[in-house]
Amino acid sequence: MHRFFVDKDNITESNIEIIGEDVKHIKNVLRLDIDSVISICDKEENDYIVKIKEISKHNILCEIIEKYKSKGEPPIEINLYQGIPKSSKMDIIVQKATEIGVRKIIPVITDRTVVKIQDRKKEDKKIDRWQRIAEEAAKQSKRGLIPEVTNILTLKEVVNILTNEDFVLVPYENENQVSLKDVINSYKGKKINILIGPEGGFEESEINELKNINAHIVTLGPRILRTETAGLTTSAIVLYELGDLGVI
Incomplete structure (x- = not known):
């Protein structure tokens, strides 16, 4: 079933209005018609099964058939602070992190970051692109919300933010004693920063x-992972151990 996100302001007790780019996609690409049944999420973990009632140039009106709590969100919140890689690797990171259940993605510049984005317009353009990728991945993976891709932060800014956080995980290739599994198995909270x-x-x-x-x-572990693999691997392990990854 085709799935779309709609702002809560466009949802009433009995109807949902779809506006924006999704209208063109429904009409011109999917070629759905009156009485077609689709899935809607309000970005706040509520899902709706709806039937299309009216189709116009700028909006689509749907009748609510059923409402229920989204099952697409894990019980643990993961914020992924990701050192920005070269080329289009960040696109893949955003897409796959969204698919597996990461809540927020924060691009980070560190001393060894090759990509240095100092132009605000270029930064905004990249953030917009990554946010669109997150939305498409959230639709495909039936998430109950769209993960936020934040503005780019320096490591100093990240350290200031994480100073007040309870649990921060940092995979490091030169660490050879403390394992990820040992650390997360002792954690009883609901939020992890990676x-x-x-x-x-x-x-x-x-x-x-x-x-x-x-x-x-x-x-x-004993193998060195690329940056685009390390965050996804860490997130997947955390979600398997503490979340719902692999659970029916």
């Missing part, structure tokens, strides 16, 4: 900064 370095990893001075805010520096 920080991933860019190509080349973190500087030792950056790791020391993170240790000073009580971040958990962990190993992912």
Whole structure:
């Protein structure tokens, strides 16, 4: 069943109005018609089964058949702080992180980040692109919300934010004693922040900064993972151990 996100302001007790780009997609690409049944999510973990009642140039009016709580959100919230990689790798990270259940994606610039975006217009353009990728992935994977892709932060800004957070995971290739599994199996909370370095990893001075805010520096095992693999792997392991990944 085709799925779309609609702002809560466009939902009443009995009807839902679809506006924007989805109208063209429904009419011209999917070629749906009156009485077609589709799925709608309000971006706040509520799902609706609706029937199309009216189709016009700028909007589509749907009748609500059924409403229920979305099953697409895991019980644990993951915020992925991702060192920005080269080329289009960030597109894949955003897409796949959304699919597996990450709640928020924060692009980060560190000392070894090759990509340096100093033009605000270019940054806004990239954020808009990543947010659209997140929305499309959220539709496909039946999420109950669209993960937010935030503005790009420096590591210093990230450290300031994470100073007040309870649980921060930092996979690091030079760590060889503390395992990810040991750390997360002792955690009883509902929110985890994961920080991933860019190509080349973190500087030792950056790791020391993170240790000073009580971040958990962990190993992912004997193999060195690329930056675009490390965040997804860490998130998947956390969701398997503490969330609903693999659960029917």
